[in-house]
Amino acid sequence: MIDLHVHSEFSVDSESRLEDIARVAKSRGLEFVGVSDHYEMRFEKLKYSFDLEEFLRAVDSVKSDVTILKGVEWGWDCEGSVPIFDGFDYVSLSIHRCDEQIENIDDCYEDFLNRMLKCVERAEFDVLDHFDFIRRYMPSNPPIPDRLRPLVMDILRIISDKGSAIELNTEGFSIFGEPHPPIWVLKEMRRMEIPVTIGSDAHKLENIGRDVEKALELIRDLGFEEVVIFKERSMEALRI
Ligand SMILES: [Zn+2]
Ligand SMILES: [Zn+2]
Numbered sequence: 001m002i003d004l005h006v007h008s009e010f011s012v013d014s015e016s017r018l019e020d021i022a023r024v025a026k027s028r029g030l031e032f033v034g035v036s037d038h039y040e041m042r043f044e045k046l047k048y049s050f051d052l053e054e055f056l057r058a059v060d061s062v063k064s065d066v067t068i069l070k071g072v073e074w075g076w077d078c079e080g081s082v083p084i085f086d087g088f089d090y091v092s093l094s095i096h097r098c099d100e101q102i103e104n105i106d107d108c109y110e111d112f113l114n115r116m117l118k119c120v121e122r123a124e125f126d127v128l129d130h131f132d133f134i135r136r137y138m139p140s141n142p143p144i145p146d147r148l149r150p151l152v153m154d155i156l157r158i159i160s161d162k163g164s165a166i167e168l169n170t171e172g173f174s175i176f177g178e179p180h181p182p183i184w185v186l187k188e189m190r191r192m193e194i195p196v197t198i199g200s201d202a203h204k205l206e207n208i209g210r211d212v213e214k215a216l217e218l219i220r221d222l223g224f225e226e227v228v229i230f231k232e233r234s235m236e237a238l239r240i
Contacts (some may be wrong), residue, residue: 001028001029001030001216002030002034002212002229002238003025003028003032003033003034003209003212004033004034004036004071004197004229005036005167005200005202006021006025006034006200006208007036007037007038008021010037010050010055011048011050011203012038014037015204016202016205020205021035021068021205022062022064022068024205024208024209025068026065031066032066032067033067033208034068034069034070034090034199034230035068036071036090036199038050038075039072041079041083042075042077047075052087052088056070056087056088069229071092072085072088072091073092073094074091074125075094076093076095076123077095077097078119078123082123088233090126090127090230091127092127092128092167093119093120093125093128094128094129094133095112095119095133096133097112098115098134099111105138105142106145108134109134109148110151112134113151113152113155114151116155117154120155126164126230126235127165128159128164129167129169129201130180131166131169131180131182132180132182136171136176141176143182153188156185159194163235164195165197165228166194166195167180167196167198168186168218170210170211171200174210179211183218186219186222187222195227195237196219196228197227198216198227219240220240225239
């Protein structure tokens with residue numbers, strides 16, 4: 001079992017120590033835990049970040065039976081230069097917002113997905129995180145509007161061509177009963193043979209591994225036969 005989206009105290013919004021993450025991951029039966037802390041760029045400036053070298057050294061110093069993978073949750077608005085993440089096992093690309101001036105939900109989704117399209121075209125990344133992230137924070141958690149499905153398909157085609165993966169982020173299960181991305185997108189991923197990985201987005205220790213079993217059950221039902229992890233920027237498949 002895997003959880004490739006856990007935040008540590010290297011993120012501004014988590015206090016989890018790496019040693020505790022490893023301990024809890026083991027107690028939950030995880031074989032691989034990926035720590036991917038926020039490295040958020042806005043308007044070419046760093047909004048939240050952490051010392052990349054210090055993080056890598058800190059992970060190396062943790063003694064654990066669980067394999068800790070070194071990830072980074074790279075939040076980007078698709079502007080300016082692309083950072084280099086030397087020494088990491090994987091880079092997770094994350095889009096976290098639509099334009100703040102937009103109030104209408106449909107238009108926010110359209111702006112968000114257009115940003116995502118631009119980012120996935122430009123970025124070098126291993127996995128795209130929480131596909132429909134803004135759903136989490138909108139009143140009543142509306143799904144992607146049907147009229148925007150062609151835009152979603154354009155994004156999926158680019159990801160497929162690049163050979164990157166998409167995360168099934170389990171946090172949606174407890175908020176609106178469906179993961180990020182929604183099931184129809186997971187079905188398209190399966191059809192297009194886009195690899196899937198799983199992450200809980202745990203900002204607290206108690207959420208590590210949350211709903212990973214449920215996610216596995218769901219993707220097995222959809223016909224997936226493996227999930228992927230990353231080591232030194234190479235994808236490895238695990239049978240499920
Ligand atoms: Zn995120
Ligand atoms: Zn996250």
